[in-house]
Amino acid sequence: MGLLAAIAAVPAVAQPLPGDFVFLREVDPSIQQDIRYAGANNFMGRRIEGYDGAECIVKRAVGLALREVQRGLRAQNLSLKMLDCYRPARASRDMVAWAQDGRETAAERRYNPGFSKQELFRLGYIAERSGHSTGAAVDLTLVDLAAPRGPAFDPGKAYADCTAPAALRAPEASVDMGTGYDCSDAKAHTASRAISPQQRRWRETLNAAMSRQGFVNYAKEWWHFSRPGMSGLSAYDFPVPRHRGD
Incomplete structure (x- = not known):
């Protein structure tokens, strides 16, 4: 075998992740993942800057805590589904620029039906700096493992906005939390009373499972949790890579 052929035959090895990420x-392969900013199924309608791979990356301590959450949920035939984890700082800058670009499509408006996207920054739904960039914050939901998976997301379909009944809004293959993910609306506030008793129970189930392992929910977003005491960590801006096994 020639030298070039020998080099080509050696599998590529990904660079180690920095900062104890x-x-x-690799911590718990049973936790489902749908990293929404790595594709088109999100409020910007495209891959967001810095998401080279659709991978959940977190600080090691956060990953170990999520593994314990997952273990507790298995007895209820439930699973976590990760929607966003570590977020490069460049992704937050991309979001801010998008919110201020003066354009808004109908598909984008599904995520903020009550106001224009220019208001997202002022109202605290988009920030120049995100706890996600420290690796200590995550967005996630629950999957009922006994339920049918449901239809896949169709980027060409005109779905109802994120506050509509689950059968009308974009499918997410998860339990019905009362709104879709990244819904910038008061109905997405964790303690909202504008949802059904069953939807409220799902939110309470997720909140209880996460709080038992030290996570704290952000009151405006039922899906967002972080670890207290880790807020002083440095923000990172390395791209989310593809996993070495891909």
Whole structure:
């Protein structure tokens, strides 16, 4: 075998992650992942800057805590589904620029039906700096493992806005929390009373499972949790890579 052929035959090895970050799939492969900013199924309608791979990356301590959450949920035939984890700082800058670009499509408006996207920054739904960039914050939901998976997201379909009944809004293959993910609306506030008793129970189930392992929910977003005491960590801006096994 020639030298070039020998080099080509050696599998590529990904560079180690910095700052005690880990791939969540290596900590607990049973936790489902749908990293929404790595594709088109999100409020910007495209891949967001810095998401080279659709991978959940977190600080090691966060990953170990999520593994314990998952273990507790298995007895209820439930699973976590990660929607966003570590977020490069460049992604937050991309979001801010998008919110201020003066354009808004109908598909984008599904995520903020009550006001224009220019208001997202002022109202605190988009920030120049995000706790996600420290690796200590996550967005996630629950999957009922006994339920049918449901239809896949169709980027060409005109779905109802994120506050509509689950059958009308974009499918997410998860339990019905009362709104879709990244819904900038009061109905997405964790303690909202504008949802059904069953939807409220799902939110309470998620909140209780996460709080038992030290996570704290952000009151405006039922899906957002972080670890207290880690807020002083440095923000990072390395791109989310593809996993070495891909």
